[in-house]
Amino acid sequence: MRRPFCADLSRENDEPLAATASRIDHWFLIEYRGLWARDSISGSGLSDQVKQHLRNQVASTRHGRLLFIRRPDRRGTPELVAFAAVSRTGETTVTRTAFEAYDDLRGLDLLAGEPAGHPLFLICTHGKHDPCCARYGRTLYEALRDELDPDWAWQVSHIGGDRFAGNLVCLPEGIYYGRVDRETAGAVLDEHLAGRISMANYRGRSIYTFAVQAAERWIRERAGLVGLDDLKLARVERDNGCFHVTFAAGRESHRVRVDQEQGDLTLLTCGSESLQRPLRYAVSPA
Numbered sequence: 001m002r003r004p005f006c007a008d009l010s011r012e013n014d015e016p017l018a019a020t021a022s023r024i025d026h027w028f029l030i031e032y033r034g035l036w037a038r039d040s041i042s043g044s045g046l047s048d049q050v051k052q053h054l055r056n057q058v059a060s061t062r063h064g065r066l067l068f069i070r071r072p073d074r075r076g077t078p079e080l081v082a083f084a085a086v087s088r089t090g091e092t093t094v095t096r097t098a099f100e101a102y103d104d105l106r107g108l109d110l111l112a113g114e115p116a117g118h119p120l121f122l123i124c125t126h127g128k129h130d131p132c133c134a135r136y137g138r139t140l141y142e143a144l145r146d147e148l149d150p151d152w153a154w155q156v157s158h159i160g161g162d163r164f165a166g167n168l169v170c171l172p173e174g175i176y177y178g179r180v181d182r183e184t185a186g187a188v189l190d191e192h193l194a195g196r197i198s199m200a201n202y203r204g205r206s207i208y209t210f211a212v213q214a215a216e217r218w219i220r221e222r223a224g225l226v227g228l229d230d231l232k233l234a235r236v237e238r239d240n241g242c243f244h245v246t247f248a249a250g251r252e253s254h255r256v257r258v259d260q261e262q263g264d265l266t267l268l269t270c271g272s273e274s275l276q277r278p279l280r281y282a283v284s285p286a
Contacts, residue, residue, distance in 0.1 A: 006163040006267040007132035011179065015163070015266055019214035019281045021176035021204030022160035026061035027085040028054065028110055029120070029156070032068040032102075033075060038128045040068045040157040050105045057110055069122065069154040083120060084110040087174030087206050089233065094120055094172050120171040121148060121189075122156035130162035130269050136181065140166035143185040162269045164203060173228060174206030196226045211258045212236060214281035215245035219254045244286050255286040 004012075037043025041051060058064040069083070078100065085094045095113030099105060123141040127134025137155070144153045159169055164178030168185075170192050180188050180201050191198040199221065204213030216231055225231060234253065235246040243258040259282045265275040 003267070005132050005135070006130065006270045006272070007136060007165045007179075009267055010163040013264060013266060015264070016280065017164060017178045017201065017203045018217045019204055019210045020161050020164060020178070021174070021206050021208075021213055022065070023063055023209060024065045024174060024206040025063035025086065025088050026058070026065070027083070027087065027171060027174075028058055028064065028066045029069045029083040029085070029122075029154070030054065030066070030105070031070060031074070031080045031082060033070060033080075036068060036070075036126055036128055036157055040126065040129070041066060044068070046102055046105075050102055053106050061111075067122075067159065068157040071150070071154055073150065082108070082110050082113070083116060084113055085120065085171040087172055089207055092172035092174075094118070116151075118149065118152055121153045122159065122169040122171065123153065124157070124159050124162075124165065124167040124169075125155040126157045129158040130165070130271065132162050132165040132270060133158070133167070136166035139182050140168065140180055140185055143182040144168075144189060147186060147189055161203065163267065167203075168201075169206075175228070176203035176206065177201040178203045191226075195228050197228060199226060208233065209236075210279070211243040211260070211281055212245055214283050215243070215256045215258050216247060218256060218283035219247055219249075223249065223254065225249055257284050257286045258282070259284075 034045045054066055058066045080099050082097045083094060094116040096116040097108055097110055097113035121144055123137050124133045125137035125141055141155050159167060161167055166180045168177040168180050177188055178201060188198040188201055231247045231249055234248045237244040245258055246255040261280050261282050262277040263280040265277055268276050
């Protein structure tokens with residue numbers, strides 16, 4: 001008997017989306033038109049020199065991530081592009097660098113690109129990493145591609161949380177959404193472009209750790225604060241394994257306690273050999 005896909009099992013068990021966004025401040029996105037191996041960068045056809053140069057650039061930043069992007073409609077386009085995005089509190093930018101051949105990357109500082117002038121919407125379609133990303137991601141990409149300027153929507157390699165496919169990341173803010181499908185894509189997109197978070201699909205924001213993501217969501221839900229900038233992190237304190245997190249909302253302050261606990265058994269990915277209990281974060285008033 002074939003076991004279920006990880007995303008289907010997660011949906012059936014109503015696994016919470018909260019506090020599952022990867023921790024990333026700096027994004028390095030390379031348009032790569034070759035095959036995406038399970039480990040996309042290591043398994044690519046890029047030269048060892050290019051790979052090392054890109055890894056060095058990522059290592060020069062704090063909480064950096066190197067990813068591949070692609071768009072099927074660009075396969076015959078001679079120009080290749082790379083983006084660098086920053087998703088930090090008070091600093092959200094997207095820059096663009098054009099190049100002609102992959103070996104050109106050895107001499108490029110991606111952090112010195114020109115302002116892109118637009119946001120990026122990244123949809124994980126990395127089927128070699130997990131089949132759920134292809135099953136749910138490709139239809140999501142098609143839905144968003146039809147709604148956005150062509151330069152805004154890109155397929156992206158593994159961004160974390162395969163079992164929450166279709167996964168969408170909005171840059172430069174670093175907002176993660178999960179379980180977005182063709183039917184809900186338009187509503188999620190409209191809310192984001194209006195400066196609001198679609199809470200039903202919200203996984204978290206990459207600028208925060210998991211515990212802080214859990215606190216932020218809990219506060220947003222109870223205070224009805226859905227604006228992207230409605231909350232500002234004020235303080236994080238750790239005490240005997242729990243966290244005390246304080247967010248400011250204008251002149252108001254919200255302080256909560258966050259405890260780690262074991263979640264229900266699930267498949268973390270379709271490739272997992274056994275069921276596991278991912279960490280969850282229980283939030284309560286401090």
